[in-house]
Amino acid sequence: MPGSPSASVADPSPAGGERARLDGRLVGIGVSGGVLSGLLGVGGGVVMVPLLVLWAGYKQRSAHALSLGAIIPISLASVVIYGAAGKVRIGDAVALALGAVIGARIGATLLARLEERPLKLVFGLFLGAVSILMLVHG
């Protein structure tokens, strides 16, 4: 973060060559995120963020914000399906959510401040850890 400021700390202007309209790639990313979300019970961000950055060319920070927005309708649809199947444990969810909404404000505020490279590094390390854990637990 304190590193070389020479690398033009471009702030995430939505105009900076990033897609501002719905196109084939965004649709593909949304659908693949959705399928994995429903299938594995995750929000889908863990697949949407990498695709938004490496395939659609978004900056790390914009990708994180877009992913969070896309997760709203995706998780809503998935939770309705699971809810209809009687799988949701409301009490546990409420307890978790009490902490999570406070944490989300903290995390999002931090996201708005962090620069591109540390953000990439943090996300990369996070994915690496997830990958190892998933392989270990199968």
Added chain:
Amino acid sequence: MSGALLIVALAAFGLVTGAAAGLLGVGGGIMMVPFLTLVAGLSQHAAEATSLLVVLPTAVVASVVLHRRGVGDLPLALRFGALGAVGGVLGALLALALPAHVLRILFAVFLGLVAIRLIRDALTAA
């Protein structure tokens, strides 16, 4: 784990997960599902369902904060997310019908490769 203690543990874990989710742009399910199965003792399906119900408010709160700060493009995100929701329904139906071991391993390998790429980019790119 007993009732009251479990609630406190869940709220505390939710706080950490929510912060990580808001920063990393993910819902947090990837952290919550293992916690719910291993610590809270839920079945895999119950853990996934419960996690998704927490992911929803987490994403809403984080998105509102980011939208106010002008980060990202919330209307665009909601639009491609709505299409993703169709995929979410298919995925959830599929998950209820089959055990997803093979997919889980493929997915883990995919994440590992992406992780290597991002870390390399972060360390080398100028």
